Amino acid sequence: MSDNENRFGMFIDGPNLWHTTQALGKRIDFEKLLYVLCSKGAVPAILEFFYDYRPKDQLSPHFQNFLQALKALGFKTIAVEQKNYYGNNPNREFKSRTDAMLIMHATEHLILNHFDSLILISGDSDFEFLTKRCWELKKEVIILSATSNLANNLKNYATSIVRLDKLSKKGMGILMPIGKEDFIAPL
Numbered sequence: 001m002s003d004n005e006n007r008f009g010m011f012i013d014g015p016n017l018w019h020t021t022q023a024l025g026k027r028i029d030f031e032k033l034l035y036v037l038c039s040k041g042a043v044p045a046i047l048e049f050f051y052d053y054r055p056k057d058q059l060s061p062h063f064q065n066f067l068q069a070l071k072a073l074g075f076k077t078i079a080v081e082q083k084n085y086y087g088n089n090p091n092r093e094f095k096s097r098t099d100a101m102l103i104m105h106a107t108e109h110l111i112l113n114h115f116d117s118l119i120l121i122s123g124d125s126d127f128e129f130l131t132k133r134c135w136e137l138k139k140e141v142i143i144l145s146a147t148s149n150l151a152n153n154l155k156n157y158a159t160s161i162v163r164l165d166k167l168s169k170k171g172m173g174i175l176m177p178i179g180k181e182d183f184i185a186p187l
Contacts, residue, residue: 007045009115013122014051020146047075050098099126125151132157
């Protein structure tokens with residue numbers, strides 16, 4: 001690796017991505033996104049996608065195809081078992097734990113200095129401390145999120161923010177309309 005290469009770690013919060021794509025009515029073309037990043041001299045060091053699952057449920061064929069497409073691009077797909085929820089909300093049966101798993105993985109890679117730039121596809125406020133620590137260690141922090149899903153506390157530690165709803169209007173080719181064959185349901 002030469003001194004001027006920029007190794008990036010891309011970490012995708014699957015549940016947040018699902019809410020973002022539903023809000024936009026568009027999906028991210030990860031092949032084009034990786035092409036754009038690599039054409040600017042960035043090198044993918046870590047590509048990880050985290051998603052919820054429940055052992056008793058089957059993943060939909062569309063979601064399985066999506067996972068296969070990510071794997072073909074070099075992503076590691078990480079299933080995170082949902083936790084039974086025993087809170088006061090009778091309509092809520094399970095709780096997502098993908099944020100905690102993503103933070104743990106990204107922190108391990110950060111400690112081992114596996115990346116120069118953190119690319120976080122999520123706007124969730126749970127990632128504030130991760131982005132802050134990367135920023136303190138002089139890592140570039142790039143956040144991709146829709147404006148409506150972007151927590152204010154993440155803005156403080158971002159080197160740059162790609163607002164997917166604004167990108168959609170610029171027609172960059174990274175976002176595509178959601179079709180019937182696309183994954184549009186988490187399970």
